[in-house]
Amino acid sequence: MAFHEVRFPDNVSRGARGGPERRTQIVELASGDEERNASWANSRRRYDVAYGIRRADDLAAVVAFFEARNGRLHGFRFKDWSDYKSCAPSQAVATTDQPIGTGNGTLTTFALLKHYSSGGQSWTRAITRPVAGSVRLALGGVEQTSGWAVDTTTGVVTFATAPAAGIEITAGFEFDVPVRFDSDTLDVTLDVERLGSITSIPLLEIRR
Structure with missing residues (x-):
């Protein structure tokens, strides 16, 4: 198949x-x-x-x-x-929509994720089919326009240089099912x- x-x-x-x-x-x-x-x-x-x-x-x-x-x-x-965005349907995709990991100075790959939360409970969904051209990334809240690539067939983001230890990695995107x-x-x-x-x-x- x-x-x-x-x-x-x-x-x-x-x-x-x-x-x-x-x-x-x-x-x-x-x-x-x-x-x-x-x-x-x-x-x-x-x-x-x-x-x-x-x-x-x-x-x-x-x-x-x-x-x-x-x-x-x-x-x-x-x-x-x-449900096709990292944000609410009425909002525009932003770099800080979803946390996808924290840098440790070594790891260069991170999977796109979407978190669903209500009443103190949450569930995390793996996003495997992001829409080409829709993904935006930030390190510590600062948008990164280069130095990374995303595989639109797996949802895996790869950085050219590993994000520094303790740096929060966030993303915004549209996606298909x-x-x-x-x-x-x-x-x-x-x-x-x-x-x-x-x-x-x-x-x-x-x-x-």
Whole structure:
């Protein structure tokens, strides 16, 4: 299986439905109490892009995209319009949006991360598909316009010179979600002008 570094059509993804999914096991005890255990350490995102298809041309574009990916075989990029920035949706990307590490004078590689916090709890998400040209970095709050490079297929930032010990490294970026189709069948009406029989076109996040 290969990953195709191509993004699903934006005009269709804008109308899609979906979001994060977690897997929790719940056991109800004889006392009525519950025991809850997380089966997954990280969430996984699911989407249904059928809701984003509004015209026959949209459907044709999705069919072409599906065929080019060989159905479920190959992964691709997807823009989740509800969560595609290192900052709030209404804000512009800034160099200090997300902490990604602290220099030790030796380490030169750091992974892009996004932190989700609420009520004193937090979860950290690895960002593996940053958007080319969107990444901004700062060392100790000072933006760095050179001396580093980012791999847009892994989300790993590499510095030419290791950041000094104790220096906080922060980043701002836009990103895509690596996904694949979750069905080898597209169930659509033959009357493409009415688009009345598209039941579901599911996508599933790829974990790497």
